[in-house]
Amino acid sequence: MKDLRKTDKFRKNTLIKVLHHIRHYWMFLISSILLAAITVALTLYVPILIGNTIDLILGKGQVNFSGIFHLLTKITIVVCSTSLLQWLMNIINNKIAFHVIRDIRKEAFEKIETLPLKYIDSHAYGEIVSRIISDVDQFTDGLLLGFTQLFTGIITILGTLFFMFSLNWKIALLVVVLTPLSLLVARFIARKTYRMFWLQSEARGEQTALIDEMINNQKVVQAFSHEPEVIEQFDEINNRLADYSFRATFFSSITNPATRFINSIVYAGVGLVGALSCITSGGTFTVGQLSCFLSYASQYTKPFNEISGVITELQNALACAARVFELMEEESQVGEKIDATVLKNIEGNVSIKNADFSYAPDKKLIENLNLTVTSGQRIAIVGPTGCGKTTIINLLMRFYDVDSGSIQVEENDIREVTRKSLRSSYGMVLQETWLKAGSIRENIIMGSPEATDEEVIAAAKASHAHNFIMNLPHGYDTIINEDGGSLSQGQKQLLCITRVMLCLPPILILDEATSSIDTRTELKIQEAFALLMQGRTSFIVAHRLSTIRDADIILVMKNGRVIEQGNHEELLKKNGFYTSLYNSQFEV
Template sequence: MARNKYDIDESLETEFSFEQLKRLGTYIKPHRKEMIITILIMMLSSALGMLTPIILKNIMDDYIPNKNIRGVVFISIALLIINLVIVINLRIKISITTKLGQSIIHEIRSDIFNHLQELPFSYYDDRPHGKIQVRVVNYVNSLSDLLSNGIVNTITDLFSLIFIVAFMLFLNIRLTLICLCGLPLLMILIFVIKKRQRVAWQISSNKSSNLNAYIAESINGIRVTQSFVRERENIEIFNNLSSNYSSAWMNAVKYNFLLWPAIDNISTLTTAAIYVLGVAWIDQGISSITVGVLIAFTGYIGRFWAPINTLASFYNSLLTAISYLERIFETIDEPVLVKDIEGATTMPDIKGKVEFKDVTFSYDEDAMILNGIDFTANVGESYAIVGPTGAGKSTIINLISRFYNIDSGQILIDGVDINTVTIKSLRKQMGVMLQDSFIFSGTIMDNIRYGNREASNEEVIRAAKTVCAHDFIMGLENGYDTEVNERGSRLSAGQRQLISFARALLADPKILILDEATSSIDTETEILLQEGLAKLLKNRTSFIIAHRLSTIKNSSCIMYIDGGQIMEMGTHDELMAKKGYYHELYMSQYSFLNDDEIKVEESIF
C-alpha cells in the first residue's frame, strides 16, 4: 500500500469538519471549572486594564489643568495597585492553564495509545511505525499551546474587545467608527488565505510524518546499514526528506506571518487617521473631542488591536492544530477489525482440541492466502506446518489466536467457535512465540514474567531451565536481574529466542504456538531444548513451524501447505513413504548428505 512507505505522503480519508473541534471540546469539558475560573480572572484583569486610559484622560483634562497634585498621587497609587492585581492574576492564569493544557494532552495521548493496543496486526502491517509514533507524540504535543493558552486567551480577548469598543463608543462615536474601518480589510485577508493555510499545514504534517518514519526505520536497521556501508545513501535520503519538510514548514508559516503584519499596518493606518482627524476636530472646536479624549482614545486603539492580534494568532494556531487533529482523530477512529462481538462469552478452560472448518482468509481482496483449510488437532497432539515461503504457514497460527478475522469458515477450540468468545479470555490460555523474538527494556526476570505477571521467581527460573536459558542467564552480570536494552540488543538472537520461549511456556498454556522458535538456536542447544520440551508438550496441543525439518519429524501430524491449501498431511513416516511434496522438501534439505549422514542427523533429534 502507498502509505506503507516513508517517501509517500499520507492522504486523509475524511474531510475536516467542525465536528472535530466539537470533539476536542469533549476533552476540555471535564476541566470547565478551571477554565471558567481562569477566564473570570483574566476578564477582571482586562476590565481593570480598561480603566487606565480613562484615568489618564481625567489627569490630562482635570487634575493637571487644576494643578491637583494630591489627586495625581492618589491616581498613581491606584494605577500601581491595578497593575499589581493584573500581574498576580496573570501568574495564577499561567499556573492553571499550564496544568490544564497538559492534563488534556495526557488524556488525548492516552486515548490514542489505548486504541493502538486494540488495533489488529493488519493496521501495523499497512504503515511505517514511525508514522504512527509521530501522531502519538509530535502531533499531540503540537496542541499543547492551543489548549494551554489559546482558548483561554481567545475567550478573554473576545470579552476585552467588547469592553474596549464600549469604552471607545463612550468616549467618541466618530473616532470609534474610524477605528472599525480596518476590520473589513482584515476579514478579506483571512478569507483569502484560510484554505491555502490549512492545505499548507497538511502538507507540512505529511512531510514531518515521512521524516519521522524514515528516522525510525533507519534506527531499527542501523546494523544492516553499517554492514552494507549504506551510510552515505541513507544520509542523502534523510537530507532530502528533511529538506522537503523544511520547505513545507516554511511555506506553511508564510501564511501565518501574513496576518500580524497586516494587523500592524491596519492598526497604524487607523491610528494615523484618528490623530489627523482628531487634531483637526479639536482645532475646529468640536466640544466632544479634547486632548484628554484623544490621548485616552489612542490608548484604547492599542488595546483594541492587541486582542485582534491575539485572535489572529489563535486562528493561525487553530488552522495548524486542525491539520494535526485530523490525523489524531483519524487514528482514534481507525476501526478495530478484530474485536469481541456483541454478547461474546468467556472462553471456558481450554482442553486443546482445535478444528479448522473450510477456513478462507485474505489480507486484501486481490490476494487469497488460505483457501478451504480443513483439519482437526486433538488434545495433546503436535501439528507441524511446513511449506514454501508465503504459503500461509504463519497465517494459520495467527488465526488460531485471532490476530486476524477469517473471511469464511469456522475455527473451533473444544467445539467453541473462537469468534464467539472474548479475545482476552482466548489468548490468555495460549502460549505464543512468533518469529520476532521481541525483548522489552527491563530485566530478564520481567521479560520472562511478561506472559504471566502472577508467576513467582521460582516459576520463572523453572521455565528458563526447561528451555535451557538458565545457564546463559546466570552467566550475565546480574543474572535474572540483568537489565536489557530495547529489543534485547545486548543479547544474541539465540538468547532472545530462548527468553521468548520461556515467556511463552510460563503462561502454562493448553495450546502452544511456536513459529520458527528454534531458528536462531545452535544445534547443541536445540538438542537440550528438545529434551525439555518433550515433557512440556505432553497433554498440550501444539502448532510448530520449524526451519529444520528434523526437529518436527516426531510430530503427531505434519501438514504441507502451498498455495493456501493443505497439499498433504500425515506423520513423518507416512509422508516420506508417499514421496510427495514433503518428501521432496525433506530430501532437498539434506541433499548434501549421504544416507548414513542423514540417519545420524535424524538420530540427534
C-alpha cells in the same frame, strides 16, 4: 488536487473534536472566561483614569496634585490587581491545555491497543509514534497560546468598542469600518498556512519513521553498504520537510506585519480625526478623552494582531490534532460480544472448518481449510515461503478473523469467546523474538506475574537459559532494553522459550522457535520441548523438516491450501510435494 483533510469542513470538524475534549473541564473554562472579562475590564478602566489624570493638568499653575496622586494610586492598584488575575488565568489555561493533551494522548495510546494488526502492519511504526508524540506536542503549543490570548482578545475587542462608542460614536465607527481589513488578511493567510502545516506534519512523520527503521536495521544497512541510498532517501524527505516548514513559516510570519500595518492606519486615522474633534468641538471632546480614545484604539487593534498570531499557531495545532484524531478514529478490531464465553478447562481440542482468509480482497490466500486436532496432538505446518503457515498461527490466535468458516477451541467459535481467555490458552514462541524494557525476570514472568523465584529459575533451567542469565552483571535482575541490548539473538530466543516454559499453557505454538540457537543447545531445547509438549496440543511451523518427523499430523501447504496431510511416513509414501521438499533438504 483537493484533499479532504485540508478542507475548511475538515478543519472545523477537528476544532469541534477539540472542543468536545475541552468540555470535560468546563468549570476551569468558565473560570478562565470570567477572569479574562475581569482583567479586560480593569485594563480598559486604566485609560479612563489616565485620561482623567491628563485633564487635571490644565496648564501652568493649574495642576491638581492631590487629585493626580489619588488617581495614580488607583491606577497602581488596578494594574497590580490585573497582573495578579492574569497570572491566575494563565495557570487555569495551562491546566486546561495539559489535561486535554493528557486525555488525547491517553486515548490515542489506548486506540493503538485496539487497532487491528492489519493497520499496524500497513503503517510505519515511526509514523504512528510521530502522531502520538510530535503532533500532540505541537498541538499543545497551539492550544496553550489559544487559551492565553483568544478569550482576552475577544473580550478586549468588545469592551473597547463599548467604551469608544460611549466616548465618540463617529470616531468609533471609523475604527469599526477599517478593522475588517485585518481580519480578511488574517483569514487569507490562515487558509494557506493550514495546508502547509499539514504537509509539514506528514513529512515529519515520514522522517521519524525512516529514522526509526534505520536505527533498528543499521546492521543490515551497513552489511549491504546501503548507506548512500538511505542518506539520499533521508535527504529527499528532509528537503521536503524544510520546504514545507519554510512555506508555512513564511505565510505565518507575514500575518503580524500585515495586520499591524492596517492597525497603524486605523490608529493614525483615529489620531487625526480625534485631534480635529478636539479643536472644533468647543471643549466637548477634551485632550484627556482623545488620549483615552487613542489608548482604546491601540488596545482594540492589539488583539487583532494577537488573534492573527493565534490563528496561525492554531493552523499548525489543528493540522497536528487532525492527524492524531485520524489515528483515534481508525476502525478498531472487532469487539467482543457482551456475553462472550470465557474459556475454562481447556484440553487442547481445536478444529478449523471451511476457513477462508485473505489479507487483500483481490488476493486469495487461505481457501477452504479444514483441520481437526485432538488434545495432545502435534501438528506440523510446512511449505514454501508465503504459503500461509504463519497466517494460520495469526488466525488461531485471533490476530486476524477468518473471512468465512470458523475456528473452534473446545467446540467454541473463537469469535464467541474473550480474547484474553483464548490467548492465555496459547504459549507462543516465534522466530522473531519480542522483549520489553525491564529486567530479565520481568520479561520471563510476563505471562505469569505471580510466579515465584524458584519457578522462574526452574523454567530457565528447563530452557537452558539459566547459565547465561547467571553470567549477566546482575543475573535475573539485569536490565535490558526492548531489543535485548547486548544479548545475542539466541539468548533472546531462550528467554522467550523460558517465558512459555513458565506458563505451561494447554496449547503450544512454535514458529521456528529454535532457528537462532546453536545446534548443541537446540538438541537440548528439543528435549525440553518434547517434555513440555507431552499431553499438550502443539502447532509447529518448521522449515527444517528433520525437526517434525515425530509430528502426529503434518500439513503440507502451498498457495494457501493444504495439499497433503498425514504423518511423516505416510507423506513419504505418497511421493508428492512433501517428499520433494524433504529430499531437497538432504541432497548432497
